[in-house]
Amino acid sequence: MFVISELNQFTDMKINVLENVWIPMQDGTHLAAKIWLPEDAELNPVPAVLEYIPYRKRDFKAFRDNQIHGHFAEHGYAGVRVDLRGSGDSEGILRDEYLQQELDDGIEVIKWLAGQTWCTGDVGMIGISWGGFNGLQIAALQPPELKAIITVASSDDRYADDVHYMGGSLLTDNLSWASTMFAYNSCPPDPRVVGEKWKEMWLDRLEGSGLWLKKWLEHQRRDEYWKHASVCEDYSTVQCPVFAVSGWADGYTNAVFRLMENLDVPRKGLIGPWGHKYPHMGGPGPVINFLNECVRWWDQWLKDIDTGVKNDPMIRAWMKDTVSPISAKRPGRWVGEKVWPAPDIEEKPLNIRFSGLDFDMSKSTETQVSIQSPLSVGLFAGKWCSYAESTDLPSDQREEDGGSLIFDTFPLEEDLEILGSPKVELELSSNKPIATVAVRISDVAPNGRATRVTYGLLNLTHRNGHEEPEELEENKKYKVIVDMNYVAQKFPAGNQIRLSLSSSYWPLAWPPPEPARLRIYLENSTLWLPIREPKESDHYLRDMGKPGEMRELPTTLLVPSHREWEVKHNLATNEVRLHVVNNDPRYRLEDINWAIQKDVTEMYFYKNNNYDTLRGEVTSRRGFKRDDWEAVTVTRTILTSTRTHFRIRATLDAYEEDTRIFSKTWDESIPRDML
8 A cells, every 4th residue: 555645735644545445345346445534533533425426546647536525635535536336446347327236336336445443433425427336326325424425417217317228218428438337347456456367357358348329229218227226216315415516517407406305414505607517627617616516515414504504505606697608617606595496486387379478368369380390400409418528518599490490479578587497388290100209498699699598308208108108099189297497597688588399309319210290289389488596595605615726636648639510411412410529639648657648529310311321420439658668558349329229339448558459349220219
């Protein structure tokens, strides 16, 4: 075990960093941990804060981990980062998300931490995305040592509100995310940490981790696979305080509101303008001193210090102001609600008329309108789960509205603000048994530019639930409700509110087997907005500050990051491509002489507006280098479809220096299940 002692010039707190600690599991497997400790923790034990994820403490998350867990140590906690079984330097094989083995291991880790001489016996969990999920899931198993959690950008429902499916529609982030984990699972441990067995561990991972995309596509409806580890199945199992956090640009905002509504423990929710990043790290919009917010939470529940957390509003949200869709900033202000649902937020209906949206519900129209959208609707939607890069946020919605039905209000006479989940009640019919409807709300400025505010999707075969889909009868009328993502938005006087409806939203979501024409019966269709009046109390919300000085690791930049998001329509061949480049900076961690590379390209394609030509492709390259030794992995995944099946083709190649030491291919066909 290698120990580094550090003195922070801002807190005068000396800390020790334990570079690698082996935590034994009952079956003999050892998990790798990195621990940041106050120097005197052996004499004055401290609570532990655990982050438990598969993203490699040694390299890819080393810089971020040092900031977060070093900060906790500087404020009287043991910051602990553990690689999941089969990831990073931990032994074993990682075979899927949130398996019972992962959760059981997590409980063992918590028990081990609580039993250390430097620990008081009290443990908290923090995590974003994967670590936010398993924090909730492990809390539901009620290990007695776990006293509180902070869950960031996570979900309580693995089917209905995760990266895989939305409204019963297949998200292409399912392909993107599966490819991300395909690449992570191919990476070797660091030989300097695990010793001579490093290559055996690497080969075991390459052979054993499997093709996760195939597993996920084999479960296209909400079955027991997805119910496992979805805490919405029984909220009462969570018995410790919960701080739930997300950002409006992320895909995981809805769970914050459901957790606030359904949990029966001390809890609070924070939703800022951010994407899929910790709130002290990422845009768009202003960042906050989130690490201090975490310390306030830990001090309250792990040290029993009254920090005022109990008096915070249950929901604190960033009320977004009007903004250009291409702006990197998200102006606005903080608002707070003491309880959720908030009793004074009014669900207000708007009449959907041929001439537009109307707050006057006494007017009605028997007009029918229909839509069969081109596949181009969605090319400017951004990612379902935005990482707040300038490339992956939705662009001007006028690019999408040409293939949609649009309904506008008249210019607003006064400001209007919403906080909650808008919804659309539609009476509709379809000429095909499987069809999708996508709904969007946009803020339309006087100059015509349209900024997407929120959206929703519904696979119409899932209109009565996600467990037992039912095909549509041709041209039969159905009443459906499409819920949109929660949002806080100010529409200023003079702007217009736009509702857009389309029958596809590619490539954010995979379209149905064949084009469908939807007929909308406006007389029985309504848009509902959650109207919130400004409150005087919003002016007195506590200032959360800006991020302070961050801890650093000595690094050398080798290649800068490279991001692209390019839409190309070849008019000669009528081929359309969305090409994405997402290359992280390549750098060397000087303390361990370890250079790392993470390059990703994605491509989404169709030709002649033909659904049978749809194609998604993701290629990832991961590299590790120390002196003359080098390891590289290349993964490639291609997803296509016919009217009856999805087809997955994938390759995995691993190289040690110039020699390919492993190669595997997959060619899988999976029946479509009303999708």
